[in-house]
Amino acid sequence: MNNNNNKPLILISNDDGYQAKGINSLIDAMRELGDVVVFAPQHHQSGMSSAISTLQPLRTKIYRHEEGLIAYHCNGTPVDCVKLALNEFLDRKPDLLVSGINHGSNAGISVIYSGTIGAAIEGCIFEIPSIGVSLCDHSQDADFSHTCEVAKTVATKVLKEGLPQGVCLNVNVPKGKVKGIKIATQTQGKWTNEYKKSYDGIGQDVYWITGNFENWEENNNDSDEWALANGYAAIVPVKIDLTAYNFIDELKEWEL
């Protein structure tokens, strides 16, 4: 794709796969802001976090090519898609990476497991301003119209302002009308009752993942879960430096 036209170049990925309604809604929205390159998983990659394929080679194929848009699918994870696009397929660094729109929330501790956020974190490692966008609705046919408006607002601002090195944005949008956008923190909590025991065709035990999110700070109105529960979209700035700096001094006193 020839992107010598001064338009922003926007890289899009997701974890639900290239056929999901969420990514296709996002493509339409981002084409209003710039030229778009899609590098999306061929298959469903929900819950893939920042996983990379170490044992299988990657393959890729163009499935759409129009004025201002080129779209590839790839047999890998969301992070594989971003890495492969940036290492091998793009002539220049994108101005923005947007991952999503995920079918389902990536608020709270889910940020850790999310392939959508994995792709955004990877863009951030490559020093590209990066955003992951999720709608709190798992249905295949969810209505992404409000979420696209939020995505365009945030993307426009990020294209203008940039983001600090090592920080990307985790944007979650509630189902239905959106009252506004709140800047928030990652809600502390964990998933519980995570498995449903079942049996396969010959009677052997199998375990399917399920679960409920246990919110440890329901009354914290700075948290992303609070914002979502109260009708607001939530933006959490996410760091890629995981160092717990405030524990370094104490750890040094251990004298290991």
Added chain:
Amino acid sequence: MNNNNNKPLILISNDDGYQAKGINSLIDAMRELGDVVVFAPQHHQSGMSSAISTLQPLRTKIYRHEEGLIAYHCNGTPVDCVKLALNEFLDRKPDLLVSGINHGSNAGISVIYSGTIGAAIEGCIFEIPSIGVSLCDHSQDADFSHTCEVAKTVATKVLKEGLPQGVCLNVNVPKGKVKGIKIATQTQGKWTNEYKKSYDGIGQDVYWITGNFENWEENNNDSDEWALANGYAAIVPVKIDLTAYNFIDELKEWEL
């Protein structure tokens, strides 16, 4: 396993799979400190980060059962192993989780992609003091003796002192003799030249992951890569709250 004997209960996982030399060395070392439950991937899961299996059910099997040791393998990721053990198989919360010993470094930005650290982060989410241990040697037959000594030293201290909520430890050990243990920060940098292009049996393009770590702070003697390059084991405390708190105020001024 009956663990009513006042011995610490230690949960072990890894990402190289239950047959790897690294985990088997770690099991021997941790049995000196307490009763051990192993829940390890059946297959190689390197680079799986905090991935969870959302589309496939999990299966598990006991492959070793002795006094003070019970060992399961599971067809899932490292995080699946930890989640399944804690949700469905353990009668009580372990006193410690140790993941590894990984065949290869998980220092610097590799912490993001590491299944070894994914398992430790999961233990941390469950409020178990958790440690990921890696040796900077990829070979299947690496010598884990020095690393086991480091693992025992750190595990003994963590059993005594505990760890703050939301913090686990990423321990990397250099190949060969270890000069000592340094408390360190996650080295800033990224992987480059990440793919080797090749061709499959019918001549189609495939891409294999490879790459070089580009260290952005080679002279920072607080960083984990510096410690390792200078013969020290490096311990980085790792946070599970990814919120970039120091960007919140600026983000609020964006008035989205």
